[in-house]
Amino acid sequence: MKKSLGPRTLLHPTPVLAIGTYAQDGQPNVMTASWAGLCCSMPPCVAVSLRKATYSYGNIVRRKAFTVSLPSEQHVKHADFFGLITGRGTDKFAASGLTAVPSDKVDAPYVDEFPLVLECELLHTLEIGLHTLFVGEILNVLVDEKVLTPEGMTDLKKLQPLVFQPDLQAYYGIGECVGQAFSIGEKLQE
Amino acid sequence: MKKSLGPRTLLHPTPVLAIGTYAQDGQPNVMTASWAGLCCSMPPCVAVSLRKATYSYGNIVRRKAFTVSLPSEQHVKHADFFGLITGRGTDKFAASGLTAVPSDKVDAPYVDEFPLVLECELLHTLEIGLHTLFVGEILNVLVDEKVLTPEGMTDLKKLQPLVFQPDLQAYYGIGECVGQAFSIGEKLQE
Numbered sequence: 092m093k094k095s096l097g098p099r100t101l102l103h104p105t106p107v108l109a110i111g112t113y114a115q116d117g118q119p120n121v122m123t124a125s126w127a128g129l130c131c132s133m134p135p136c137v138a139v140s141l142r143k144a145t146y147s148y149g150n151i152v153r154r155k156a157f158t159v160s161l162p163s164e165q166h167v168k169h170a171d172f173f174g175l176i177t178g179r180g181t182d183k184f185a186a187s188g189l190t191a192v193p194s195d196k197v198d199a200p201y202v203d204e205f206p207l208v209l210e211c212e213l214l215h216t217l218e219i220g221l222h223t224l225f226v227g228e229i230l231n232v233l234v235d236e237k238v239l240t241p242e243g244m245t246d247l248k249k250l251q252p253l254v255f256q257p258d259l260q261a262y263y264g265i266g267e268c269v270g271q272a273f274s275i276g277e278k279l280q281e
Numbered sequence: 282m283k284k285s286l287g288p289r290t291l292l293h294p295t296p297v298l299a300i301g302t303y304a305q306d307g308q309p310n311v312m313t314a315s316w317a318g319l320c321c322s323m324p325p326c327v328a329v330s331l332r333k334a335t336y337s338y339g340n341i342v343r344r345k346a347f348t349v350s351l352p353s354e355q356h357v358k359h360a361d362f363f364g365l366i367t368g369r370g371t372d373k374f375a376a377s378g379l380t381a382v383p384s385d386k387v388d389a390p391y392v393d394e395f396p397l398v399l400e401c402e403l404l405h406t407l408e409i410g411l412h413t414l415f416v417g418e419i420l421n422v423l424v425d426e427k428v429l430t431p432e433g434m435t436d437l438k439k440l441q442p443l444v445f446q447p448d449l450q451a452y453y454g455i456g457e458c459v460g461q462a463f464s465i466g467e468k469l470q471e
Contacts, residue, residue, distance in 0.1 A: 093398065093423035100325045101422050101435065102399070103351060103442035104294040104455060105318060128295060128318025129447070130330040131412040135290045138328055138414065140320040161293060164459050171466025187469055208283065209292070217407055219416060222321040224328065226409060232291050233283035244448045245291065252293035254444075254455060257319070258434045260463060264456030265294060265444055269354050272450040276361025279377055 100126070100257055107170050107253035107262065110139060111158035111191070111200045112150035114178065119191035119200035121160070121183050122147045123174030125255040126222060135229040137209055140222040146178040151213060151225055158194055159209040159227070160202035164251040164264050169204075171262070196230045206250055208233040290316070290447055297360050297443035297452060300329060301348035301381070301390045302340035304368065309381035309390035311350070311373050312337045313364030315445040316412060325419040327399055330412040336368040341403060341415055348384055349399040349417075350392035353428075354441040354454050359394075361452070386420045396440055398423040 105125045112120050126140040137159060141148045151157050162170040169187050176183065184191045190203035196210040211227025238250040247265050254263040295315045302310050316330040327349060331338050341347050352360040359377050366373065374381045380393035386400040401417025428440040437455045444453040 094426050094429075096422040096424055096433075098325045098419050099422050100319045100322055100419070101397070102296060102298075102317075102319050102327060102349070103397070103435065103437065103440060104296055104444050106292060106294055108292075126319045126321070127292075128328065129290045129292050129316045130328060130414050131316065131409040132290050132332075133411040134409075135288045136409055136412075137290075137292060138318065138320060138330075140328075142322075159292070167460045168466050168469055171460065171462055171464070172469040173466070175463060175466050207291070207293070215407060215409065217405060217414075217416070219321040219324075219326055219405065221323040222326075224320050224407075224414075224416070226407070226414070229288050229290070232286040232289055234286055236284050239284075240449075243286075245293065245446075247293065247446060247453060250293060253459070254294050255462065256435075256437060256458075259430075260461065261458050262460045262462060262465070263437060264459050266454030266456040268446075268451050269443070269454050270357045270361065270452045272361055272445065272452060273365060274361070275452070276358050276363070276365050279358055279362040 104254040105257055107162060107255050109160040109162060109173050109202050109205060110147055111160055112147045113154055113199060114150055119184055120146055120150060120178035121173050121202060123170055130226060136226050137229055138224050138226050140224045142222055154198045155213040156197035156199045157211050157227055158199045158201040160205035161207040161252055162205045164253060166205060167253060167262050170253060206235040206238045294444040295447055297352060297445050299350040299352060299363050299392050299395060300337055301350060302337045303344055303389060304340055309374055310336055310340060310368035311363050311392060313360055320416060326416050327419055328414050328416050330414045332412055344388045345403040346387035346389040347401050347417055348389045348391040350395035351397040351442055352395050354443060356395060357443060357452050360443060396425040396428045
């Protein structure tokens with residue numbers, strides 16, 4: 092027998108992403124977002140939802156571009172900091188000591204110290220309610236070689252991405268591999 | 282110096298979700314989806330992207346509803362199985378031995394054995410490319426009491442949600458808590 096919790100935003104896991112944009116005056120900004128996920132394979136796209144009240148919202152609408160920089164566990168303080176304050180009147184890169192690098196592909200900066208970066212061009216904007224969903228086409232993925240396996244895949248033990256727990260408002264790490272996809276379920280077919 | 286991997290669908294973590302729908306003849310169906318995430322706080326909404334070729338796509342378009350059932354690590358074989366075959370001509374619930382329960386809130390079934398369920402009404406449909414993004418308003422969340430903390434929050438150690446690793450196509454568990462959100466970053470402000 093299941094218990095009803097009512098309508099609420101509860102899903103696991105949710106990601107912890109640093110969204111990089113340029114403000115109207117060209118200053119790099121970055122904010123943390125967790126209402127996000129991959130949303131299309133061809134073209135490769137990511138959906139990121141932001142409140143209209145955020146500084147980044149206007150930045151994305153104007154420049155039609157953003158980056159997604161993925162912090163590691165070692166950056167948990169920086170990831171949280173980017174969600175605590177607004178970029179209006181504060182240079183969050185300078186305040187955090189992290190480095191804004193201009194993307195070669197899109198009109199947005201990324202966080203140099205974070206190991207995985209998606210360079211995204213705005214493809215769709217969907218007004219939902221408090222949040223607006225931005226679909227970004229992933230024009231390129233940048234990655235630190237040290238988090239790759241010898242075969243060129245991302246190694247979660249090295250990348251150590253953060254997980255946001257929405258109802259406890261806490262950050263978690265990733266655990267152990269528990270199975271191979273498109274394979275472990277075949278046993279049920281026998 | 283970062284390495285360019287080109288355009289690709291790479292983000293961590295991505296969720297492992299069982300999408301419940303009714304077919305035209307009323308048969309319950311379920312499929313696994315990982316291109317998904319929360320996308321609005323008010324109203325609470327989740328975005329789930331499916332290929333048009335899937336059986337579930339037509340089911341959602343017709344019934345304007347779906348559920349999201351979240352498997353635990355113990356259900357990894359079932360979660361994978363739901364993504365391996367189509368529901369056209371196969372009753373995946375019967376084949377897997379799991380139980381379809383009609384939602385009280387929306388016109389869709391959920392997986393009784395999975396500990397967390399979102400009951401969703403279709404709010405928006407966005408055609409992107411190979412995938413179509415469905416925004417579902419979360420009318421209610423159902424949860425097994427045994428995965429809740431005494432305070433009524435989801436306990437990830439008990440819920441044990443799965444993580445999909447897109448480039449290695451593998452499933453992972455959740456690790457340890459590494460910090461409190463809206464708190465651990467305050468140290469950078471000092």
